[in-house]
Amino acid sequence: MTLYEILKNAHSGWRYIVIILLFVAVVTALKGWLGAKNYTEGNRKLNVFTLISAHIQLLFGIALYFLSPLTKGPMSEAMYRYWKVEHISMMVLAIILITVGNAQSKKIVDESGKHRAIGIYFGIALILIVAAIFMMANSDPSKTWFGMS
Template sequence: MFDTFILFVHSWVRWIILILAIITIFMGLTGMSGNKTFGKAQNAMSAAFLGSMHLQLLTGLILYLFISPVGYQAFQSDANVMKEASLRYWAVEHITVMIIAIAVAQIGRVKIKKATEEKAKYKNMLIFNLIALILVLSRIPWDQAGRMFRGL
């Protein structure tokens, strides 16, 4: 039951992250092109994007370390991880790139909060969230349709 719940949350939070990333990137783009104030809505969206990424990391680590057979195989395979493409993808590439994406988003959030000019806040929102989105998109298993909408 718990395993299914964590897998369901991990599968669906992905879509929340993608939606929030697109919204924050759009906000950053429109904010840079005008004289808009970086207000509560922009701040809330930026925080929600990062918070959803942290939730995704937490559920992903629970899956990787305690639930997923891929995690078990990665720890027991005696260096065969790098030789098997599927195992390498899940045990190394997916988790590494996603952690980097979260770090990029976190750095962007800090830069947004520290920026004193409105355009700088929007620019940081645009650049860092765009980079994070590109990284996330590069490691979502698009070829595995069964993973896209778990629970339906």
């Protein structure tokens, strides 16, 4: 097994951890915000684990970006353009939103405001990630909706 294959499998499997944690964090934050619930240590840990998992995924992705043959093709073809520009741009933006949302929640004193910050920033990041999955399925004929070959 080559380094590329190892990283590709790690990146492919780790995405489920990121998506599950992000979804749970968004749902928890929305319930906390709309239900005026306390912001607990468990909420903080969930948000930090989500942040860490997204950053680990980014590291896998950056390494893959330089090793993948999918980033070496012509920009005129949708599949290569997606992997070379669109995928990394959307994912980096999603991770920036997760990072900013977590940082904002730390600065806010009001518990409802903490939930609101996480719900909005993490929610937009989740929407971006789901949109990127749809774009991938449309751009790369070898991929299905959840990116499985």
